[in-house]
Amino acid sequence: MIPPIADRFVAGESPAEALDHVRQLNGQHVKAIVNLLGEHYDDRSSVRADAAAYRALVGDISKSGLDACLSVKPSQLGLDLGEDVFREELAAVVDAAADHDVFVWIDMEDHTTTDATLDAFEALAREYGDDDQYRVGVCVQANLRRTRDDVERLADVPGKVRFVKGAYDEPAAVAYQQSARVDQEYKSLLEYVFERYDGGIGVGSHDPAMIDHAIALHDEHGTDFEIQMLMGVRETAQFDLAESYPVYQYVPFGDRWKSYFYRRMTERKENLRFGLRAILGR
Ligand code: FAD
Numbered sequence: 310m311i312p313p314i315a316d317r318f319v320a321g322e323s324p325a326e327a328l329d330h331v332r333q334l335n336g337q338h339v340k341a342i343v344n345l346l347g348e349h350y351d352d353r354s355s356v357r358a359d360a361a362a363y364r365a366l367v368g369d370i371s372k373s374g375l376d377a378c379l380s381v382k383p384s385q386l387g388l389d390l391g392e393d394v395f396r397e398e399l400a401a402v403v404d405a406a407a408d409h410d411v412f413v414w415i416d417m418e419d420h421t422t423t424d425a426t427l428d429a430f431e432a433l434a435r436e437y438g439d440d441d442q443y444r445v446g447v448c449v450q451a452n453l454r455r456t457r458d459d460v461e462r463l464a465d466v467p468g469k470v471r472f473v474k475g476a477y478d479e480p481a482a483v484a485y486q487q488s489a490r491v492d493q494e495y496k497s498l499l500e501y502v503f504e505r506y507d508g509g510i511g512v513g514s515h516d517p518a519m520i521d522h523a524i525a526l527h528d529e530h531g532t533d534f535e536i537q538m539l540m541g542v543r544e545t546a547q548f549d550l551a552e553s554y555p556v557y558q559y560v561p562f563g564d565r566w567k568s569y570f571y572r573r574m575t576e577r578k579e580n581l582r583f584g585l586r587a588i589l590g591r
Pocket of ligand 1: 448516
């Protein structure tokens with residue numbers, strides 16, 4: 310069982326607990342992006358186990374009638390073992406998901422994985438999607454200098470693109486180092502895609518300035534978009550925004566929750582304060 314405090318950020322250890330959480334979200338008009346926690350596997354059996362768990366999960370989502378999709382990590386599906394392993398396992402997950410009409414997001418990891426991740430995304434988006442129905446999405450990071458070119462390359466790919474600031478500590482040769490520069494780039498990327506993309510834009514940010522900018526661009530260009538935030542972060546805003554826009558909550562679950570929870574607690578003062586208050590009972 311996930312202990313109190315951690316259960317604000319992680320939906321449970323089992324798929325059933327995760328789907329219970331999704332049911333509550335859907336009741337408040339928020340959709341879900343479900344992620345089984347796991348990354349950087351160096352053995353094929355862990356990769357196979359998580360890929361099988363995702364294939365089972367799409368069946369559960371479809372049977373339950375819940376409004377939920379998946380997000381998978383490349384290194385969870387074998388990228389550390391080789392690009393061929395990753396592509397094979399990812400294709401099997403996307404194939405099962407498409408059978409059950411469940412959408413699949415691919416998270417983006419550090420910059421050494423960007424090419425392999427975008428190549429796999431593009432191939433599957435073209436194979437499974439078309440202009441009327443996107444089946445796959447990928448995340449891009451505003452802190453990477455290359456992202457502007459990537460976003461141009463992805464413009465005619467029939468899939469969704471999630472924009473985030475970037476969670477990995479990257480070298481200056483490949484990434485902007487100042488948060489103000491990353492914010493500026495994020496806004497500028499949104500301007501580019503709201504003007505040129507046909508839709509399928511995911512705004513993966515808790516930052517009110519980024520979300521307001523996306524809403525203003527949507528009002529100006531009419532381009533479809535969705536707001537995506539993490540479980541446990543600015544949930545009141547998620548429920549408020551869901552009254553006017555599509556909002557997805559990223560819902561992690563699984564027994565490998567400790568390192569994810571540790572990251573959430575240490576990345577921001579607000580989260581740490583929440584944790585300490587809960588521990589001290591105040
Ligand atoms: P920040 O720059 O961290 O904060 C800006 C402002 O947002 C703050 O000043 C505050 O007003 C508000 N805010 C932020 N956090 C909080 C909080 N905890 N409580 C209250 N207010 C807050 N990164 C990747 O590299 N790859 C991925 O695949 C990926 N997927 C993601 C999917 C989703 C749905 C989300 C939401 C994020 C994802 N990220 C991913 C993480 C992302 O790159 C950022 O590290 C993370 O979202 C922090 O940036 P931010 O835009 O939310 O705001």
